[in-house]
Amino acid sequence: MNSLDLIATTAFGLEAVVSRELAALGYHEQQIEDGKITFKGDALAVARTNLWLRSADRVLLQIGKFVAKDFDELFDQTKELPWSEWLPEDAAFPVTGSCVRSLLHNPPAVQSLVKKAIVESRKQNSQRHWFQETGFEYPIDVSILRDVVTLTIDTSGPGLHKRGYRKQGGAAPLKETLAAALVQLSFWNRERPFLDPFCGSGTIPIEAALIAKNRAPGLDRNFQAERWERLPVENWLKAREEARDLQISKPTTYPLFASDISPQAVQLTEDHARAAGVAGMLHVTQMDVLELKDSRDYGVIVTNPPYGERLGDRESAEAIYDDMADAFAPLKTWSIYVLTADVGFERFFRRRADRRRKLYNGRIQCQYYQYIGPRPPGTVDPRPEEGLAGAPYDPYQS
Numbered sequence: 001m002n003s004l005d006l007i008a009t010t011a012f013g014l015e016a017v018v019s020r021e022l023a024a025l026g027y028h029e030q031q032i033e034d035g036k037i038t039f040k041g042d043a044l045a046v047a048r049t050n051l052w053l054r055s056a057d058r059v060l061l062q063i064g065k066f067v068a069k070d071f072d073e074l075f076d077q078t079k080e081l082p083w084s085e086w087l088p089e090d091a092a093f094p095v096t097g098s099c100v101r102s103l104l105h106n107p108p109a110v111q112s113l114v115k116k117a118i119v120e121s122r123k124q125n126s127q128r129h130w131f132q133e134t135g136f137e138y139p140i141d142v143s144i145l146r147d148v149v150t151l152t153i154d155t156s157g158p159g160l161h162k163r164g165y166r167k168q169g170g171a172a173p174l175k176e177t178l179a180a181a182l183v184q185l186s187f188w189n190r191e192r193p194f195l196d197p198f199c200g201s202g203t204i205p206i207e208a209a210l211i212a213k214n215r216a217p218g219l220d221r222n223f224q225a226e227r228w229e230r231l232p233v234e235n236w237l238k239a240r241e242e243a244r245d246l247q248i249s250k251p252t253t254y255p256l257f258a259s260d261i262s263p264q265a266v267q268l269t270e271d272h273a274r275a276a277g278v279a280g281m282l283h284v285t286q287m288d289v290l291e292l293k294d295s296r297d298y299g300v301i302v303t304n305p306p307y308g309e310r311l312g313d314r315e316s317a318e319a320i321y322d323d324m325a326d327a328f329a330p331l332k333t334w335s336i337y338v339l340t341a342d343v344g345f346e347r348f349f350r351r352r353a354d355r356r357r358k359l360y361n362g363r364i365q366c367q368y369y370q371y372i373g374p375r376p377p378g379t380v381d382p383r384p385e386e387g388l389a390g391a392p393y394d395p396y397q398s
């Protein structure tokens, strides 16, 4: 029975990608808002979505949602929620909060009132009047948007981008969740050559390899809710076993090509690929983008070249876009996807994109420029808005 209200949070612009990932996992009952997708699920869904979601930031358990325009309404309605069902008597429960365009606009006051209301609620169901928070942590969040209060407990713990394979960052590494989204927004599938010629620490090709392998991105890490009493440990064991079974140990894929001008970046990519268990799938070389030569057809480039915040850096980044135009010109049948914050990209690359999508790399607003090449003969590309790329149940069967 899908009795739980769950929320997958995501960076702005990636809602459609996460919604598609959820649908591919079988969670179709969804409500999509900016930065979050609310969906119905059971206890197993908590484990499966934490393990499988590639582009979501975290999975939250929604305990309540209601309108509150003053502190009394907030207190009374928070107190009525079933906190004791979730929090054991020794639970530690830090409360974070945010208020946006609401009559209640002071987050510290809101947080402390919610904390008091939860204590009162638990007192009603316990012999105790005092709760020592010495046990496992249940991180609670109160978010108020236009007077609508949403109370959640975080089931993920560290953000889902923390897959566990990246020990050190490169110069400007992308979050793994964003890298996975870039791949899933492209027309790449494992029948097509893949290249990231500005691979940095390797995030994009490693996420592509994990997708090709149908490997659950969270398989090497733990999650906050794994030790919650209300969520039977069998669900986690079952979800992990299912994920291991679904992994394709030797996917029939082209090697994924990654290159970078920097020897340190090449080393980092190799180290991270090894840690992610995909070293054998990646072909990593040190190379200036200008040296690029590839005689294959219908390949896909997904990349994140440098972009400068300061003028000098921006000028050298724009010179690189000019080099990219020359380097990619012979790749007539390829599709090319470029994430950059430089608004002049198309001018220096000398081509207008077929599509653009506004995305955020952390706080930096970027555009994802998409140049869509011809479809390989005899194939049907899943349209990115509708396709299943990245879904755990063999996304590429089409």
Ligand SMILES: C[S@@+](CC[C@H](N)C(=O)[O-])C[C@H]1O[C@@H](n2cnc3c(N)ncnc32)[C@H](O)[C@@H]1O
Binding pocket: 170, 171, 172, 173, 174, 175, 197, 198, 199, 200, 201, 202, 203, 204, 259, 260, 261, 262, 265, 287, 288, 289, 290, 304, 305, 306, 307, 320
């Ligand atoms: C923004 S970083 C890429 C970060 C990467 N997506 C990650 O997640 O780690 C850009 C990379 O482009 C590389 N680069 C700069 N100029 C280059 C050139 N002419 N040819 C190839 N790589 C270059 C830099 O060494 C840097 O690693």
